[in-house]
Amino acid sequence: MTIHTDHPTTALDRRAPDSGERFPESIPRAAVQRVLDNDRRREVLRCLLAEDGPLEVRTLVARIADAETDATSVTPLLERRQRVHVSLCRTHLPLLEDHRILSYDRVRGLVSPGATLSAFESLLDVGALERPVGARLD
Template identity: 55%
Template sequence: MTLYVNRSSAGKDRSVGRGVTPATDDPFSRKQLENVLKNSRRRAVLRRLLTEPDGEQIAVRTLVADVADAEHDATAVTTLLERRQRVHVSLSRTHLPLLESRGFISYDRERGLVSPGRELLAVEDLLEKS
């Protein structure tokens, strides 16, 4: 006799709906935060947003310039334009969407603007240590 587990209900949090918030609303674990902060470009974006007064929006092109200038290597053969293009591609395709998915930023792709997300302050202490 074979028993089949109903996979749709397996592993569900039965406390959801009883006044307890689901796991998706739980604070990030330290390991999850450290994974996000492993990349220097993501750290640079988050630091830059934390320095903005009153959580103002920053243009993606401004973030690209800041990150590319911080990564400047005098021995590198790439031009400023090439370096900024590489940074722009990695930010817009990888890092900004990841940070947005974790709630650290709000990323308006249409207008090319980034603003602080609801979880940004959760990483402030870790950024100071890294």
């Protein structure tokens, strides 16, 4: 593996190779890295891990849009939420569903934990599972 010093390290990179933690065989390392390389996808995972069951897409959109809100932003709330909704529904949720990390019911507008979601818990910042309202995403 080539180490690129210009790329930030992630939790996946910082894990000790002999830590005993095993990632599900069904998700290649490159796919895990792709999932964790995006702020919105990480936040989706955090929100699902913090919930006990399914989460409405509109609730997820509101949480992510609020977390991305900048005090100096002039973009109206509705427009921000529309942008987040489009990116989640067209890009992020389908990708996460493809890897069985979540289940996305487009008709009912629900996102449920998938078979491999729990494996990501150790890769995410556990202290950030429940972010305060208005907290910025990294």
